[in-house]
Amino acid sequence: MNAVTAPLRSVRERFRALPRPVKYLFIVAVVVIIYLLPIINPPLITTQDSDFASVLFSCAMYSLVAIGLNIVIGYAGLLDLGYVGFFAVGAFSVGVLGSAHAKLPLIICVPAAIVVTMISGVLLGAPTLRVRGDYLAIVTLGFGEIIRLVLVNTSWLGGPRGISNIPAPPSLHLFDVPHMSWEGFTAYLDLTTTTKFLVFSVTDAVPYYWLAVTIVLIVLFLDWLMQNSRVGRSWEATREDEDAAELMGVPTFRFKLLAFATGAAIGGLSGALFATKQVFINPDNFTIIYSVLFVAMVVVGGQGNRWGVVTAAVLLIWLPEKFRFLSDARFLLFGMALMALAIFRPQGLLPPRRRLRAQRSAEREGVNAEEDPGHIEREVADV
Amino acid sequence: MNLLIHHFWELTITGLTIGAIYALVALGYTLVYGVLRLINFAHSEVFMYGSFAAVWVLMALNAAGATGLGLVGFLLLGGIAAMAASALVAFILELVAYRPLRKRNSPPLIALISAIGASFVLSEAMGLRDKPFAWLGLDAKLADYVGRPRENTPLPALLHSQKLFNFFGYNVTNVDVIILVSAIIMMVVLDQFVRRSRLGRGIRAVAMDAESAALMGVNHNRVIRLTFVIGGIMAGGAAMLYLLKIGVTRYNAGFILGIKAFTAAVLGGIGNLRGALLGGFVLGVAENYGSALVGSQWKDVVAFVLLIVILLFRPTGLLGESLGKARA
Numbered sequence: 001m002n003a004v005t006a007p008l009r010s011v012r013e014r015f016r017a018l019p020r021p022v023k024y025l026f027i028v029a030v031v032v033i034i035y036l037l038p039i040i041n042p043p044l045i046t047t048q049d050s051d052f053a054s055v056l057f058s059c060a061m062y063s064l065v066a067i068g069l070n071i072v073i074g075y076a077g078l079l080d081l082g083y084v085g086f087f088a089v090g091a092f093s094v095g096v097l098g099s100a101h102a103k104l105p106l107i108i109c110v111p112a113a114i115v116v117t118m119i120s121g122v123l124l125g126a127p128t129l130r131v132r133g134d135y136l137a138i139v140t141l142g143f144g145e146i147i148r149l150v151l152v153n154t155s156w157l158g159g160p161r162g163i164s165n166i167p168a169p170p171s172l173h174l175f176d177v178p179h180m181s182w183e184g185f186t187a188y189l190d191l192t193t194t195t196k197f198l199v200f201s202v203t204d205a206v207p208y209y210w211l212a213v214t215i216v217l218i219v220l221f222l223d224w225l226m227q228n229s230r231v232g233r234s235w236e237a238t239r240e241d242e243d244a245a246e247l248m249g250v251p252t253f254r255f256k257l258l259a260f261a262t263g264a265a266i267g268g269l270s271g272a273l274f275a276t277k278q279v280f281i282n283p284d285n286f287t288i289i290y291s292v293l294f295v296a297m298v299v300v301g302g303q304g305n306r307w308g309v310v311t312a313a314v315l316l317i318w319l320p321e322k323f324r325f326l327s328d329a330r331f332l333l334f335g336m337a338l339m340a341l342a343i344f345r346p347q348g349l350l351p352p353r354r355r356l357r358a359q360r361s362a363e364r365e366g367v368n369a370e371e372d373p374g375h376i377e378r379e380v381a382d383v
Numbered sequence: 384m385n386l387l388i389h390h391f392w393e394l395t396i397t398g399l400t401i402g403a404i405y406a407l408v409a410l411g412y413t414l415v416y417g418v419l420r421l422i423n424f425a426h427s428e429v430f431m432y433g434s435f436a437a438v439w440v441l442m443a444l445n446a447a448g449a450t451g452l453g454l455v456g457f458l459l460l461g462g463i464a465a466m467a468a469s470a471l472v473a474f475i476l477e478l479v480a481y482r483p484l485r486k487r488n489s490p491p492l493i494a495l496i497s498a499i500g501a502s503f504v505l506s507e508a509m510g511l512r513d514k515p516f517a518w519l520g521l522d523a524k525l526a527d528y529v530g531r532p533r534e535n536t537p538l539p540a541l542l543h544s545q546k547l548f549n550f551f552g553y554n555v556t557n558v559d560v561i562i563l564v565s566a567i568i569m570m571v572v573l574d575q576f577v578r579r580s581r582l583g584r585g586i587r588a589v590a591m592d593a594e595s596a597a598l599m600g601v602n603h604n605r606v607i608r609l610t611f612v613i614g615g616i617m618a619g620g621a622a623m624l625y626l627l628k629i630g631v632t633r634y635n636a637g638f639i640l641g642i643k644a645f646t647a648a649v650l651g652g653i654g655n656l657r658g659a660l661l662g663g664f665v666l667g668v669a670e671n672y673g674s675a676l677v678g679s680q681w682k683d684v685v686a687f688v689l690l691i692v693i694l695l696f697r698p699t700g701l702l703g704e705s706l707g708k709a710r711a
Contacts, residue, residue, distance in 0.1 A: 079492065128691065131698045134422060138649045139694060141642065142687030153680045288642070292499055299496045328511060335503025339480055342497035346489040 035213060038206045039195065043182045049324040053205035058321075059314045060212035061273050066297040066313035067219055067306055068266025073295065074304035074352070075227060076259035077239030078129070079137040082144025083294045085124075086264040088286035089117045090271025092151060095163035095281055101156075106167050110272045117268025118261050125260035129253060144291050151283040162282025166275045168200040169211060177206075200276075208277045215273065216310075219266060223306055226262070235259055300341055302348025312349055387675040393553035394671040400559050400628060402667020403566035407621035408644035409651070409659040410573065411473070411614030417590040417654040418610050421491050424498035425480065427641020428505035429473045429615050433622030434632035435509065436468030437461040438538050439528055447539035457541060458561070461626070466619030473615030476501055477608055485607075510634035535631040542627055562624045569620050570660055573613065577656060586610055590654065639683075646690050652700030661701055665689075 015023070037045075038053035046052045065087060072080045093113035097104045104112075128139045152160050176194040180187050195206040226232055234255045237245035246252050275281050293316065301312030320330045341348075387394065408430055415423040438461075441447075446457040480501040484494050513529045516522045522529060542561070546554035577583035588596035589606045597603050625640070626632060643666065651662025666686055673685025693701065 073492075079495075127695050131694050134416075134420075134653065135649060135694055135698065137422065138645060139691055142646065142690055145642070146684050146687050149681070149684045153678075153684075288638075296496060296499060299492055303492070328514070329507070331503050332507035332511065335500040335505075335507060338500025339497050339504065340500075342480075342489065342493045342500065343483045343487075346484070346487065346493040 031217070035210060038179075038209055039177055040180050040187075041182065043185060047318075047321045047324070050321050051205060053209050055318060055321045057205050057209040057212055057277060059317045060209060060216050061270050061277070062294075062297065062317050063310045063313040064212070064216050064219060064270040064273065065267060065294055066301065066309040067216070067223055068263045068270065069294050069298050070301075070303065070306060070309045071223070071226075071235075071259055071266070072263035073298045074309065075232065075235040075239065076256055077235075078256060078259065079134070079295075080140045080260075080263070081137045081288075081291050081295060082140035082142065082147075083263070083267055084286050084288065084290040085140075085144040085147035086117045086121060086267030087271040087274070087290070088144075088147050088151060088283075089120050089264075090114070090268030091275035091281050091285070092157060092163065092271075093117070093268065094272045094275040095166050096157065098167045098275075099165045100158060100163045103167075106169050106276055109167070110269070113272040114265050114268050117271070118265040120268075121261040121264025122257060124264075125257045129256045129260060141288065141291070144286075144288055148283050148286050148288075151286070158282070160283060162280065162285075164280040166279050166281065168276055168279075169207075171199040171201075171207075173197070173199050202279060205277070208273075212273055215269065219269070220306060220310075227306075231255065231258065296338060300338070300348055302351040304352040305348070305350050308348055308350030308352070387672060390553070390675065392551040394675055395668055396550065396553060396555060396559055398668035398671035399664055400562045400624075400667070401670070402647075402664040403562055404621045404625050404628070404663075405640075405644045405647045405667055406660045406663025407566055407569060407617045407624070408640060409648040409663050410570075410617045410656065412645050412648040413651075413653050413656060413659040414586070414610045414614045416648070417656075418586060418593070418607055419481070419485075419494075421481075421494045422498070422645070423476075423611075423614070424495060425476055425502040425505060426473075426614065426618065427637030427644075428502050428509075429469045429476065429637075430618040430622050430625075430640060430644075431506065431509065431632065431634065431637035432472045433465035433469030433615075433619035434626055434636060435536065436619070437465035437623050437626055438536055438632060440464035441539050441541065442527060445539075446541055449541065454541065458623075458627075461541075462565075462620060462623040465622045466616045469619030469622060470612045470615035472505070473611040473618070474608065476505075477611040481607075482604070506634050506637070512634075532634060535633045537631045538626045558627050562628060565620070566624060569617060573617065574656060576613075582606075582609055643683075643686060646686060650690055650693055650700055652702040655700070655702050658700055658702035665701070 015026070018026070033040075038056050041052060047055050065083070068086075069080065069083050072078050072083070090113045093116045094106070094109045096102070097112055098106060098109040124140070124143050128136060128143075131139060151157050151162075157163070174197045176196055179190045179193045179195065181190040181193075182188070195204055198207050198210075200207050200211075227235075234245070234250045234252075237248065237250050238252045238255055242252050274285070278285070297313045297316055298309050300316065301310070302308035316334075320334070323330070323333075326333065408426070411426045411429065412423060415421065415426070441457060441461045441464075444457065444460070446461070449457050480497045481494060484497055510532050512532045513522055516525055516529045542558060544556045544558050547557050547560060548555055577586055585596070585601045585606045586609065588599065588601050589603060593603060596606075622632075625636075644663070647662035647666045648659045649662070650666055651658030651660065653659075666689070669689050670682050670686050673689075674680075674682040677685070697703075
């Protein structure tokens with residue numbers, strides 16, 4: 001493991017040593033490259049068997065899901081196995097308001113969807129967050145399944161056929177962006193395939209990808225603000241020791257509910273994104289297996305580290321698309337990967353730094369490592 | 384409402400039969416939770432492998448249409464095959480997916496991830512079972528066994544449902560009787576085993592306080608292995624009964640049943656054996672009543688709503704969690 005982390009660490013140190021303007025320049029460059037990915041179509045990364053821009057959109061959308069669930073699992077320590085329920089509520093809110101029963105524009109639908117999911121999060125959380133961890137897992141699992149069954153059995157929501165004709169975001173044709181194509185490692189500008197800048201259409205997923213990335217960046221920023229605020233510290237205290245937190249004056253129940261509602265809102269937002277991109281949604285898009293996948297993203301990435309969960313989400317979506325020729329054995333390999341990861345890297349790909357620090361100081365004080373729940377290798381450096 | 388009153392006993396008895404199956408599977412969840420404090424997410428696949436073992440053994444023995452003593456023999460044989468296969472899968476599962484984590488002292492959530500992974504691997508391996516045989520060129524010969532791996536695999540026509548006697552207007556069938564009687568026998572045997580035998584005492588000791596149990600000379604690893612195997616045996620028995628009732632199995636048959644059984648375990652108080660049994664029966668019957676009241680498409684919703692309501696008023700389930708206590 002050290003062989004992997006050591007070069008990473010030196011990269012991080014070198015980056016930190018750069019002067020501030022260079023750092024900002026570097027960050028801007030990375031963001032621009034991320035935005036341009038579907039235009040550049042880089043060889044090795046691009047997917048041959050499915051539309052690369054759509055895959056990237058899925059990566060961004062599921063990153064959003066992972067960020068939302070990370071608040072619930074990673075920050076507040078609540079195991080939510082029914083997160084797909086909120087995703088579904090968000091998607092169907094947009095569907096109902098935008099297509100099935102009203103023809104509201106998406107600009108109004110999306111905030112409405114966020115509010116509806118937030119309310120559903122509070123409604124689910126208020127009675128159930130009082131039960132202990134493992135029970136919460138099954139209760140949320142049940143909630144996710146209830147949502148799906150309600151969708152299947154309610155004709156007002158379209159029943160098993162779902163809702164179609166979900167509106168697209170407002171379009172605005174400014175200019176055309178030509179794509180790049182590659183022969184081997186030589187790049188060509190392909191003037192025949194272009195993306196109309198900010199025209200959302202079924203045939204071109206690139207604008208949707210840009211929209212999703214923008215939302216992800218905004219949510220990441222809000223997430224960062226929240227985690228470093230009083231709220232974030234309260235979540236951490238609640239997660240580590242609920243009784244101690246309560247004694248120190250943290251209203252733990254209220255903060256758990258807040259985490260649940262915030263997570264739900266982000267889930268709803270990603271559901272709304274999903275709905276507008278898909279145009280057509282039905283209850284089969286929201287089975288329990290997705291909840292499991294979402295939890296896997298958070299735990300694989302390293303619960304509590306937003307970059308970790310984003311990385312894991314991107315990997316877990318991109319890898320199966322990249323290796324589509326293995327389509328039959330995809331889930332088999334996915335299962336094996338999860339098992340291997342659990343055994344060889346239980347802290348996740350990128351565990352949060354603060355936890356590593358806590359681990360190190362615990363070791364310095366001679367606390368028996370067995371008593372520490374995190375149990376992280378000592379080679380992994382911090383700060 | 385009318386439906387519920389007119390068919391009350393029918394709904395009760397069929398609910399009890401499906402509830403018995405839930406209860407047997409729930410025992411596996413609750414036992415493992417009792418000693419390890421973790422949700423064995425892959426237990427549903429243990430059940431699924433048992434059901435396939437029973438189907439294959441009965442197919443291989445050409446059991447269809449047997450009568451009299453032969454029928455009894457085949458049923459027992461199918462049950463034993465299912466139990467053996469499930470116990471074996473549970474044993475391997477513990478060895479591969481859980482023991483390495485325990486050695487490293489991983490947090491419980493990681494065990495859940497490993498279990499999810501194992502569950503994917505097991506069910507997909509069954510769903511892809513034609514592939515290795517196709518490479519070996521045996522797929523034509525074994526088509527009955529490995530052909531169409533994603534479709535339903537039926538149990539050979541063995542036991543025909545016949546009405547035995549009339550119970551308040553419902554004709555109780557032989558299948559109902561077999562399921563209930565054999566499930567109750569298995570439950571009583573298990574309950575007495577855990578309560579009275581030396582190994583059962585070990586299980587209870589580890590569930591109560593693993594460290595003290597180790598100090599008293601209980602072999603922790605052996606107890607855990609045993610717990611998994613017992614859970615597997617119960618799941619195997621449940622698989623055979625499930626086949627008698629439903630008639631078919633498939634590579635993902637365990638999934639929904641596993642969730643229901645886990646719900647039953649939580650309903651009764653996870654970690655508590657009698658709680659799992661009570662939870663299973665309550666869930667099965669309540670589902671039936673619920674579907675009579677509001678329509679069968681809401682069956683699963685009724686089950687989960689019941690769970691949430693009960694957890695609100697009794698946060699540790701109907702009987703509380705106490706595998707360790709003498710009342711077990």
